[in-house]
Amino acid sequence: MKHLKSDKEKIMEFLLSGHLDSIELGIQIAESLHVDLKDVAEDMDILFNWLSKHTRLTFKHKLLKIHSVEVIDLSGKNLKVIPSQIKYLTNVKKLLLSDNSIHKIPNEIGNLTKLTELKVDNNHLTVLPAEIGLLTQLTLLDVRENHLQLVPPQIGNLIKLKQLLLDVNQLTELPIEIGKLEALSHLSVRANQLAQLPVEIKDLKKLTQLDVGENLLQEFPESLIRLQKLIVLILDTNPLKKLPDKIGILKKLTYLNMSHTQLQSIPSQIGTLMQLNKLYLAGNQLARLPSEIGQLDKLQVLGLWDNPLSKDEKINIQSWLPFCEVKYGIESFK
Secondary structure, X not given: OOOOOOHHHHHHHHHOOOOHHHHHHHHHHHHHHOOOHHHHHHHHHHHHHHHHHHOOOOOOOHHHHHHHXXXXXXXXXXXXXXXXXXXXXXXXXXXXXXXXOOOOOOHHHHHOOOOOEEEOOOOOOOOOOHHHHHOOOOOEEEOOOOOOOOOOHHHHHOOOOOEEEOOOOXXXXXXXXXXXXXXXXXXXXXXXXXXXXXXXXXXXXXXOEEEOOOOOOXXXXXXXXXXXXXXXXXXXXXXXXXXXXXXXXXXXXOEEEOOOOOOOOOOHHHHHOOOOOEEEOOOOOOOOOOHHHHHOOOOOEEEOOOOOOOHHHHHHHHHHOOOOEEEOOOOEEO
16 A cells, blocks of 8 residues: 655655755646646645644745654644645654544555654544554654544554554454564553454564553463563453463563453463562452462562452462562561
8 A cells, every 4th residue: 555646745855855955846847737726725825824833843934844854743732623634744853743533644654754743642542543554663652642542454554553552442363464563562452342362362472561451351371381581471451350370471571461361270381470570469259379479589569459469378379489579468478
């Protein structure tokens, strides 16, 4: 899905190229292609006025300076609309649109092929345009706290993406194409309505942080066991009921949160996660822990509040982990 530039866009490129003689050349090209210069001027004015009103950018000459802008920060400006003329900002690398009232990202966003960061968190988006897949230089896409109901399959084209943040939306599924994000190291889909994860998530070989907390997962996704580089795994507030024995395969985990997941037991293989330094198991139905948890020499914090643990079991746990801060709520031991 490659974008083909219109005659009008080609002329705007000349006008925004940063050279005085480009103005005269642009006019000549416009005349030869029978493009209405008045129409071009209107687009230029819309873009210039929008940037001038909502940013601190200053332009001695609109034709010579817009061209050079690489970072545009429009966060917290009470914006409701992004003009389609944004397509002319082809040199922008960071577009920050957080904390506004934007309902739609125009399809023309696909023209900004140099973008490496796009932040549209805390807006009113319900969809992302398919053209998001044209932004193949993106390393960060932040769409937290919107009203997204789906992620377009074109997301799979973002092969340089390292961080994908989709927390606090209304997603019921993720596209299978998410497995194509070979550079992804941080995926967060917290507080959505996901009942399962696509099996293809196993292909995210560089993933180190995964947050799927506050969703509707009823089983621990087996595909996660394939993510050998995981350091942080957050699955709290899902009705999982069980932690699989294979959890011991994730040897690089340093942070594991399984709080409020209706667990009744913990497999002894938890003791093989030798890099763990924080383990949260609060709000479950645990009456005991396996003695193998005492093998976790690097464990610094163990969260166990709101579990039916007897006094004797708490004494056992403390004897197994004498240097760990064990939290039982108001009461804690160290």
